[in-house]
Amino acid sequence: MARQHPQSWLPIQRFPWRAGSFARPAAICAVLAILGWAMPDGRNLEAASAPLSKRAILAGADLRGAELQGVDLHHANLQEAQLQGANLQGAHLQGADLQGANLEKAQLQGASLQGANLQEANFEGADLRETFFWQANLQGAQLQGVDLSGAIGLWPQQIESAVIDEKTRLPDYLRPPGRGRSTAR
Numbered sequence: 001m002a003r004q005h006p007q008s009w010l011p012i013q014r015f016p017w018r019a020g021s022f023a024r025p026a027a028i029c030a031v032l033a034i035l036g037w038a039m040p041d042g043r044n045l046e047a048a049s050a051p052l053s054k055r056a057i058l059a060g061a062d063l064r065g066a067e068l069q070g071v072d073l074h075h076a077n078l079q080e081a082q083l084q085g086a087n088l089q090g091a092h093l094q095g096a097d098l099q100g101a102n103l104e105k106a107q108l109q110g111a112s113l114q115g116a117n118l119q120e121a122n123f124e125g126a127d128l129r130e131t132f133f134w135q136a137n138l139q140g141a142q143l144q145g146v147d148l149s150g151a152i153g154l155w156p157q158q159i160e161s162a163v164i165d166e167k168t169r170l171p172d173y174l175r176p177p178g179r180g181r182s183t184a185r
Contacts (some may be wrong), residue, residue, distance in 0.1 A: 114153070138162040 056076040065085045075095040084104045091111040098113075098121050105125040112132040122142040134153030138161055145167040148154065159174055 133158065143168050 056073060058073075058081055059077045059079040060081060061078070062082045063086050064082050066083070067087050068091055069087050070090045070092075071088070072092045073096055074092055076093070076097070078093075078096055078098045078101050080100045081098065082102050083106050084102055085106060086103070087107045088103075088111050089107050089109045091108070093116050094112050094114045095116060096113070097117045099117050099119045101118075101121045103121055103123050103126050106123075107127050108131045109127055109129045110131065113136045114132055114134045116136045118136050118138050118141045120140040120142075123146050124142055124144065126146060128146060128148055129150040130152060131150075132152045136153075136158065138158040141162045143162045144165040146164075147169040149169045149171055151171060154171060154174060156174060159170065164170075
């Protein structure tokens with residue numbers, strides 16, 4: 001029988017690490033907490049669901065395709081983070097700084113972005129159904145072709161400051177006259 005490394009069960013070993021992904025030790029610690037550091041028999045799973053420290057620093061982190069469903073990243077610094085294809089369903093990102101982050105094709109259904117800084121963030125192909133945007137800064141956010149019809153808490157000023165196109169689907173209450181009603185729900 002082949003010997004298995006004693007920590008081969010750790011989720012960190014299955015994470016798609018890329019060379020130079022993390023420049024800061026704090027980013028590595030935060031990702032370990034996010035990935036659900038627990039014993040193979042399930043002990044300490046409660047610790048895995050506990051909120052990360054306030055103001056976690058994950059600026060520039062490469063979290064492409066990461067499973068971050070329901071993660072608590074209140075006020076985290078995620079500037080320029082690479083979150084393409086990440087699963088952030090139900091994530092708590094209130095007050096987080098995602099300026100310049102790449103959220104292309106990310107799953108954000110039910111996530112809270114209340115008060116988040118989303119300046120210049122790329123949401124191309126992202127799933128934003130039931131995402132909460134109350135008081136989020138969308139200045140320069142790339143929302144071309146994105147379906148926002150089920151988004152919650154959007155204001156006209158937010159949409160006016162974002163980059164949208166004719167394929168961007170807005171909630172019915174924000175649709176300009178003559179643009180038609182949304183069929184997505």
